[in-house]
Each structure stands twice: as C-alpha cells, then as structure tokens.
Amino acid sequence: MFSDSEIAKAAEVQVYKGVYYDLQSRPIEGGLLDPRMGPPNKSGKCATCDGSFGDCPGHYGYLPLVLPVYNVGYLSTILDILKCICKSCSRILLDDKLAKDYLKKMRAPKTEPLKKAEIMKSVVKKCTAMAGGKAVKCSRCGYLNGTVKKAPKMIGVFHDRSKVNDNSLEELKSAISHTKESKSSINTSSVLNPVKVLSLFKRMTDVDCELLYLSDRPEKFIITNIAVPPTAIRPSVPVDGSQSNENDITERLKRIIQANSSLRQQLVDSNAAFHCLNGWDLLQVDVAQYINSDVRGVPTEMQPARPLSGFLQRLKGKQGRFRGNLSGKRVEFTGRTVISPDPNLKITEVAIPIHMARILSYPERVSSHNIEKLRQCVRNGPSKYPGAVKVRYPDGSARLLIGDYRKRLADELKFGCIVDRHLEDGDIVLFNRQPSLHRMSIMCHRARIMPWRTLRFNESVCNPYNADFDGDEMNMHVPQTEEARTEALMLMGVQNNLCTPKNGEVLVASTQDFLTSSFLITRRDTFYDRATFSLICSYMGDAMDLIDLPTPTLLKPVELWTGKQLFNVLLRPHASVRVYLNLTVKERNYSRKIAKRIGDKEIEVETMCPNDGFVYIRNSELICGQLGKATLGNGNKDGLYSILLRDYNAHAAATCMNRLAKMSARWIGNHGFSIGIDDVQPGKRLNDAKGVTLSGNYKKCDEQIQMFNEGKLQLKPGCDAAQTLEANITEVLNKIRDETGKVCMRELHWRNSPLIMSQCGSKGSAINISQMIACVGQQSVGGRRAPNGFIDRSLPHFHRGSKTPAAKGFVANSFYSGLTATEFFFHTMGGREGLVDTAVKTAETGYMSRRLIKALEDLSIHYDNTCRNASGCIVQFIYGDDGMDPASMEGKSGFPLNFDRLLMKVKATCPPVDQKYLPADAIPQMLEEQVVKHDPDGVCSEAFKKSLKGFLEGQKNELKRVMQLVSNSAQKSEILEDVSHKICGITDRQLEVFIRICIGRYRSKVIEAGTAIGAIGAQSIGEPGTQMTLKTFHFAGVASMRVPRIKEIINAAKKISTPIITAELEFDSNVNVARMVKGRIEKTVLGQVAKSIKIVMTSRLASVVISLDMERILDAQLHIDANVVKESILLTPKLKLKEQHVKVLDVKKLEVVPPADRSRIHFELHSLKNLLPLVVVKGIKTVERVVIAEKKKDNKSLNKEAKKLYQLFVEGMGLQTVMGVEGIDGRKTMSNHVMEMLQILGIEAARSCIINEIAATMASHGMSIDIRHMMLLGDVMTFRGEVLGITRFGIQKMDKSILMLASFEKTGDHLFNASVNGRDDKIEGVTECIIMGIPMQLGTGILKVMQR
C-alpha cells in the first residue's frame, strides 16, 4: 500500500485536467493521456524516458483529491477498526490486560495467518460485545462510544450514539429548546466522514495496529491521492482520425477529475457545513467505482447507463486477469479443426492436414544427420510442403524464407543453425478435446501429414477424449523444444495412458465397428477357405507382417479355418512373437448355466457355454467364446488389452489394437453391415408374445387399481396406499419393457443388425431394441409416472383420477408401429426432462470439478510415501493406506493383483514338463520361503501377504479334495494320481514363478514419488459426475440422488435433503422386535393413541379430556400412559401449559384445563382441541419415518442360513437419540449425514462417512472409482480437525496461498485482505507457480539438480 506522499513521489506528473487530446490530436499535458505517463499510441514517444511504445514501461501520475475518501476495498476493514477504537482518542477499546493477552497471541511466532485473522475477528467481536448494542466507555479518555455500522445506501460509516446515556443529549436539547427544531427528535447518530476517520487513524498507536492484524498504517485505507496508472495499461485507441476510444479506467478517472473540481468549486463557493457537501459523496462514489464498479451502496441515480469496469472487474471472473491471463494463456503453434476417423492409423498417431502442417513449425537444429533434409526444407520455403518458415543463426539473427535467396541460404546452412521447418511425419503433437475433464483429454500423438482438411485418428482413442465424429472439433499443439517433446511423449503419450487412474481400467480400447466385426468373425460357424483366410490375415498388417499360417481346423472333407483362428494369428502372428496371453472373460451372452455341482459349490458351464459367451484365451490361442465388448472394449479390468498391458507392455497392447482396427475395418467393409426397416419389423410370434405380456400386465395393474379403490391394498413399508399403488404399478410396467426386450432378443434372427450390435456391446441394449420393435415402455418425469397437468388427470383424453397405464404415460406402441397422440405427448415430456437435465447438469458438475481441483491440486506424493500439500502439511501418512498406484490396480475393488488369473497364466506358460508336483501340504511352507526370498526388505503390505496366503490355502484345499477322491477309488492309484495332478496340481517351479511374479508386480505398482495425486483424484471424482444422467431415481420407494448428493457431501452441507440413519438392532433376527424398536423411534402423536379428545364443560369448569386407546398402545408396545402424555404435553412449548393445568385422572385419562379467563375460555378450549392431537408423545421429533429392511446377505451365508436379518432405516436427523433408543445397537448405527457424524462421533467417523457416502453414491450409478481417491478427498476435508467443505469457505481454511484463493473466487476480497494483513506468498502451490511461470514442486518438478 502506498501512502499519499509515496504516490506523489512515485508519480511523474500531476493529472488535473479531465481531457485527452487537443485539436491536433496530441495529448494534452496535465491531462489523462499526458505523454509523460508513456506514449499514448504507437507513433508517440515517452516524454519521461524517451522510449518508444514497445520499450517504455509507463510512468505513474497522481491526482490529489480535495477531500479524502474511503477506499471501497478496505471499507470492511475500516469498519472493523472503527468498531475497535475509541472515536475520541483512537486507542483500542479493550482494557490493558486483555489487549496484552491478545497481543501475545498475535505475536507468537507459531501463529499462522489464518489463526491471526481469527484472533482479529475475536478482538472485533469482543469490542462490539462490550458495546453490547449500547455504549462503551473508553478506559483511557472516558469518551462514550456508540455502535459503528456501515451506512445503508451509501459508502460511509455510521456512528450510532443514540443509546449513549451521557447528558450531552439533554444539554443539547436544552440548548436548542428555544428554537423550532426542538420538537422534532434529534438524530444523534452521525456519519463518520473520511476526514474524521483519517485523523482517528493517524493517531492510532502501532501496537493497536498490530492487535488488529494490520501490517501497515491504517491511514492508507483512506485515499487522498490517486495514483493515475500509466497509459500502457489503459490504451487509447484512435478511431477514424479525430475520434478516439478511451479505456474504461481513463473515463473513470475523467469523472473523478470532474467530481473533484466541482467539489473544489463547492468548497470555495459556499461555506456550507462540512458534511452537507453533495460533491463529496459524488467523489466518493466515483472513486469507489473506479476501484470496483459494482460496489454496493451507490444511489441509483448515480449509476451510469453503461457500466464502466473498475480495477476489480479487470481481475475477477473467468475472463479476468487471474483466470483468463495468468492461470491460462493464449499460445502459438496450435491448430483446430473438425475430426474424423481413420482405422488405418495407429492409435498413437494423428493425421494432420497438409494445410496445417505448412503453418505449424518445429525448430530443428541442424546436425550431420538432418542437414540434407533441412536444406531441402529451406529450399522449398514456407508455401511448399515439406518446407520451412525461418532459419535462425547461432549469432541470434534470423531470416524469413520468403524470397529468392532461399537457395543460397540452403547451401549456406551450417551445423548449429535452427530451421523452423514444417511439421513432418513422426513429430510430436499434443491433441486435446474440450471439455478436458481428466488428464486423458489431452494426450501426445505422433503426427502423420495427410491430404484433406480434417484431423484424423484411430477410433480406439475416441473414449479418452469422449469424442465422436458428428462435427466435433479438436485442438492440437506443437511443443517447441526437445525437453517439452520428451516430457510430452513420456508422460502424455497415448501408449502410456492406455488405462485411467480412476480405477485402472483400460480406456483406449476397441469400439463400435471393431467390436461388431470381431464378434462376427469369431462366431462359431464362420469358416474360411485358404484364400479368404490368408486375405484376412494380410489385412491386419498391410500384408507386410510375417505370418505363420495355422493348421486348418477342418482337414477333411474340405480344408477350412475358423474365424477364431484369425484371432490366434492376430494375437501372435509369428512364432518369434513372444506374447502368451491367458485370460477368461464372461461376455454379455454368457448363459450362466450350471453344469454340475461339487459339494455345495455350483460349477458353471464356462467354456462349454451353448451361446459361446465364455471367452478363454490360452497361450494366445482363442479356445472358445465370441469376442465382444467385455473382452475387447473399455471398462473391464480382465479384458484382452488390460491383460496385454499388465502381463506384457503398452506396446503389445497398442500393436494388438492397431492390428484389430485394420483387420476389422477392412473385413466389415467387405462383409457389409447395415440396418434397415426390416430389422425392426416384428414377426408374428414376437407380436403375439408382446400382446400376451401387455394384456397380462395390464390386467395386473387393473387388479391393483381395483384393490386400491376397495382399500384392500397391502401397504408397503413406509408408504401410504397411493404411494404403494404407484410403486406396484411402476414395477409391473417397468417389467413389461424388460420382458418384451427379452422376447426380442430371443425371437430375432441372429443376423439382425441391432441384435448383433447389442449382443457384442458395440451399441444399444435390449431395451433399445425393444423400444424400436415391440414397446417403448413407461415414460417417467422426475422419477414418477406422468404427472397431472389437468385437474386430476394427465390429459383431457382420460377420465378424472384414472390411474391406468395409458393415462399415466405408458407407451405400448413401438417406434416402428408409431405412437398415438397421447403417447407421443408423454414421450415428449420424458424427452424434455432429459434435455433440461443435461443442460443443467453440465454447468453444475463443471463447477464441482473446478472446486475439487482447486482444493486438491497441490497434493502430491513425497519420497517418504506421505501425501502432502504444497506447504508440506501431511494429509496422509501413506497414500491410500497402502501406497499403491490406483492406475495399475488389477484386481476387483482396487486390489493390486488378480491371483486367479495370474496362477492360470503361470500354469499355462510354465508347462509341468519334467517337473515334480507339490504335495498339498508343501504349498504353504514353500510360500513362506519364497516370500522371504523375493521380498527381503518387506515392501509388501501385511494385507497383501495375507491375501496371497489365503489364496494359496484355497488351492491347497482344492488339491486335497481331488486327492481324497483318488484315495477313495481303490484302483491303479498311480495313474489316477497323475490325472488328478493334471487337474489341479501345481509344480514347485510353477509356484516359485507365481510367487515371484506376485511380489515383483506388487513392488512395481507402488506409486511414484511426485505423482500429483490430488489433481488425479479430483479428476477421478469430477469426471464421472458429468456422466451421471438424471438427477433422481427411485429405489423401492426411497429416493436416492446422484449429482446433488455428491454435491451435498463435498460441500459438507449442514442440511441435507435425505438424511438417513442406518440403525442396527441388538436382536436383528426378529421382525417383532424390529417393529417394537421402530415404534419407539417413530414419532407418535397424541391423536394416534387417543381414543377421544373431547371438550367437557360443566358448570364449575371447562376442560379438554383425553382418553387413551390402551388397546392400541399395547398392540404397538409403546409404553404410553397418562403420565407419559402429561409429561409430553408439558414439554410442548407451543401449548404454554403448566404443571397445574394438566391433571391425570387415571392410567388412561387426563384432563387439561386451559389457563384463561372466562371470556375467552371457549376459544382456548377449541384451539387446545386442535393442537393436542399433534403433541408428540413418544419417539423422536426430528425423525420422519422408519422403514424396516431386510439386510443384504453376503454370498457365503446364502446357502445355509435362510434366516432373515433386519435393520432399520430411519429417515431424518437425530443420530444421538436414535443411538440411545433401547434395542438399537449404538455401536453400529450410522448416519449418512456428514456433519451429524462429526458432531456425535467425531472427525474420524466423519471422514469414513464421507468416503462411504461418495463410494455408495457412485456405486449406485454403476461407476467404480478407486477407493484411494475418495480416501484422499475425505482426508483433505477433515485433516484440519473440522469438516471443511470443498466450497470457497472451506478452501479458504485449507492453508492455501492468497494467489490461489484470488484465482478461485472472491478475487478482490482476498487481495485487499492480504494487503491489509501484509501476507507474503511463498509461491509453492500449483496455481501460484503457473501464475509466476515457474516449474511447480510436483511431478517432474519435485527434483532439482544440486549445484556444488
């Protein structure tokens, strides 16, 4: 902050004229564009430093104000200070001892800025509390201070002394009693004008300033001199000769000069009272708007028609300096155009149009290897591809290659020159599609220069970009140095980003047509003769690869190869390719038939699946199964590409993808695949089946409706009759669509294109097919059936109150048969909801992602395995509790390895030739030995070792079981033993290899130090948010939410829309006990348990008599009697009844005598009669309802224990009281409300609540996210000891730097506060480093070279 004298000293010129140019359009001296503040345009020169427009940095001017005004940015600080100091002697209002205490705290070296701000707030609070709405006497001068407030509707401060009881008021009154004004009340509150405040501030002691956390003198908060910024930052643009367009700031300054001079005039002219000066207020407003143009408190008549932006407007917002220019910058060497697919490109390539390649360039240094190439480039020049734009010489000079001297330059080209040549094949480019939701949205490809005008890439890479070819455009950037290129290739290369760190699934995988053709090729009845087979083989490698033709499957009567053998060639074209792939996948059309049972275990048909839905690849040979999305597509951890990636490397997976893309694109081009009207024509059988399903289910609905009308409907837990009916009907109707879908899948011919696509997973599902062919199904609006737009009916085509399927939006027709008018209307209702939802959702989730990123961006892994933020605070001691990288997790639910698959691979690749099989009991012993051998320094976590042990134990038991069978049958045991070993034995060599691979892999999966795990986590949680469709969906009557729920958790909202307490019962096997406990929790009002509530009037007294329905109470086991009711009546504050008014007559009767006089007793009685039934006699008030639910059983107990276990779902708040209810196991009872968990169970409980709730919400939408990301989020929200939401308030408290906060939200507030408090910024966080343009302390920047 500058004081007025400092401003004057720094300035070159005093600005006092509100004018720009003279008639010759030269800037006027002393005007706003004075040439001493820098050249006004390109032609001018600076009058101070004689620099040109480009060189002169600009110089300040100053503008002295006649009277001081407040700086709006500091108005709240000024207010706080005024609250704390005596308005007479400028000392702090606290007494000496208290002040000393606070000072001590403030000066303690360990006090963080956040804490200091808190102390300051408490000082302010203390001072205002001392005033207590009245007066406070200054302990030093004895002046009575009133309360200080911000003046309404103006920029100023009020000092309200109306409640000050000194005798000055009386004195005053008596003094003016003889005048006319005495009758009117005297306004004792006065506006504290800036002059007064300035003098107060000037007298403040430095110690008091320190106490108020002011790093500088407070008089600087008041403006007396305005620094006029140099013209460089407020350029003046001349428009057609004489006119010029001035910057907003210049115009603001002009207004200030005008206001200033008119104020000066007023001062000279009138000797009016000081504060009556109208001009002063005007000046204040103008100066305020100069700083912040949408400042509050500007009188409406002073607001200009066109808002001119102030300084604050330049900084804040998305387009502002912070977010628009400092955090993100415009760049050169970029391109953007429409994208299109090209399966002939490799997945790592991108085709760049020649037009683009001629404009984009890369500076290549001339060396002996490339001199001839570069000479040719230079000769070709900028317009002929492959050419060059520019040559730079080692001495720093450069020549553009336009002109005839190109040839000479080419000949003179020397080593060490740099040629800016056109882009060529193999150059490294970054490729990006907005919205960039995760790091795979910008990846590094290699360029392929191609004709035509689109950017092209392999369809397999659509997934990470979320791109399609319906007109999408994408951006491209060319890194300009070798360092940038290598870093881009290593970190952002497509090959190194095949799988997502969200959960370790592959993202780059075959899609759409590739899946369809693979599915068709691998059908069990595709056979090819020698010519065709060889042709297709040559498709996959452009006939350039060496290929071993396999032995035909059918040798006789004709030589035929199957389609599956094509895949053998694809996976391992030649014997020298050492890729031995082993995997099993269950495809979508796997039948899940049970083949046999062993003991109580059911063995599925697996490979013998009649639909050929079980994919088994053994040593790169496709044994069985029709390949579809599960094997080749994305989103599966056991798919072909993920296994290639894990067992071999990214290159193996990439080449396989390339081969498949080429083969299938060419194959399907020859085979043909299209869809026509006959594909969606239902056959007769299908129509009949649909008719039967429809009429059957309609009948069921009618029955339900009839039962409802007769009142016989069996109620569902927690629902009333109407809700139950809705739930039942919805269930029936939803079933129709599923059933018709199944019928379609069964009845359609296998050549039906939609059927093929849905089966292989390339596009569409059974529901889509069913909608086209059979029945569109129920339309829902807001998760319900179509609402009533008219009185008691959805449309006037139906009867009032009609609840039939057709009247509530059931569409029985298919898209083929055509919709009726009403059906069409309902369909549009559903469609509109979807559209509105997507539009709203994008903005909402985008903001959520931004907040998440801002909160987590600086978290990274350090070399001690801790996860810390930029300032070094530990957030997690070991990342994710085990320090593993979520991107390389192979097993289910984030487990590092999939043992079953690995053992299968080891057994297949390591054949038991000449090896001895281990006896069952030797397995655990060998494990111990091997673990010690391969993991001597104990990198593997105990949990991992334990699971490995558990897995081998299972293998041991299996072997034992088979050996048992051998010993049972009494014949030729040696042969049998041999066979049984072949069945499930394991050799010592195999076991050793297995354990070595397990441990070796585990160690390679440990997360690397420097990983920006915070940003990854934020993206992993933010990105799926955008995919969540439809806000609500109803699940068995209980509404569960999607995006809004995640928002609630992340915001740490105090009030959530669906608080649910999951309560465990002490005796969970008995329904009756559950009902009893439910009764205790659920609130029971008097009206429910009273037989009657009557007004009794006798001659002596009038009262309300309540008689209880004891039968009912006993039935529900509620333990209520008259005494309990009396208690609860007395506890209800609304009734205002006292002990003596309620009389217990007997166990089930009581009498209430209202305390009123005779005249109003009648009204009192009636109001009591109305209020009493609502008195809560039992249960928890905050609870809405309680639902008894059956517990989900785990698979283990499925067979034997058929006993049902129950738990309670309590809707509402009040965890503590629920835990205390008799019959509830308080130790296992939890709420989904984070803040309540924090209050009652503490911070660790809140953390696990956050983690569990996010996981549950994501899982309910079928999205798997690695638990480690959610753990990190939970830890960030709780590591300060309180739950901090990911909102502007929470992030502020997370120990972040000012620049980061300023670039997030509330830019101005943070900057002004920082200047008041004298904050410094160490520039260690991500945002700060980006703003400053220096490498940040994470990722590759975590290391520095030590200089000796």
Added chain:
Amino acid sequence: MSNLILFEDIFVVDKLDPDGKKFDKVTRIEARSQNCDMFMHLDVNTEIYPMHVGDKFTMALAHTLNLDGTPDTGYFNPGRKSLADKYEYVMHGKLYKISDDSSGKGLKAEIYVSYGGLLMLLRGEASHVSHFELDQRLFLLIRKL
C-alpha cells in the same frame, strides 16, 4: 499304428443341440460311447458333414496324422498317405483343460479340446484319459459306421 491313436471308440449320437439351436452351420452333438462308457459333447460342422440322432460313428483322437508316428509339423500335405485317409471328417485342435467330475462315485475325468472354437468335452473314467496332456495338439477323426 495303435501308438498313434490315443483314444478310439464307437459313439452313438443321442441328441443334437441339447441347449437349442444357436448356430447355422455348427451343431453340438451329444453322444455316448459303447465300449468305455464315455460321454461326449462335440461341435461338428454339420453343413459339410451332417449328423443325425442315432448315427453311429467311430471317433479317434491322435497326435499326428503321419502313419510313421513322426510329430505333426503343422503343415498339411494332401498328397501323402495319412491316417486321415481312413476317415471322413478330420479336425485339428488343442487340449486345453482337464478337470474332474465328482457327481458320481470315484474319480471321473473330463477332457476339453478346442478345434478352433469347436469344442469337445469327453467325460469318463480317469484311467481312459490318463495319457492326455494339457496343451497337446490333437487330431479328431470320425467315420460313420
């Protein structure tokens, strides 16, 4: 010659497509052997080699088609005399799984062979299948009787 053939028996087709017809050209046959009481599921290309319920055929499994017993080279040379001459339908494939079936008493074994995606399941007494190895290349030879 007997050492060429790992297994040979006469089977009778019991059923075609036990789980319903799924494919046009390929039929899964369920057959039972007469001598060893073996049970078999086999996918056969019925477009070029039709089969019907009640058909009686002899089925053999061999390492190689070379009559001298030299191992299979992987190349097919039609001119030479081979084991295939005596049979009408010959497939080549790989044994990929041996498992047990303990539904009954004693140890029953199952061997699974894939002929380029056409599968075979052979179930019977363990002693009959003891000389099969995992990952063994096998030729299936069929002749109708």
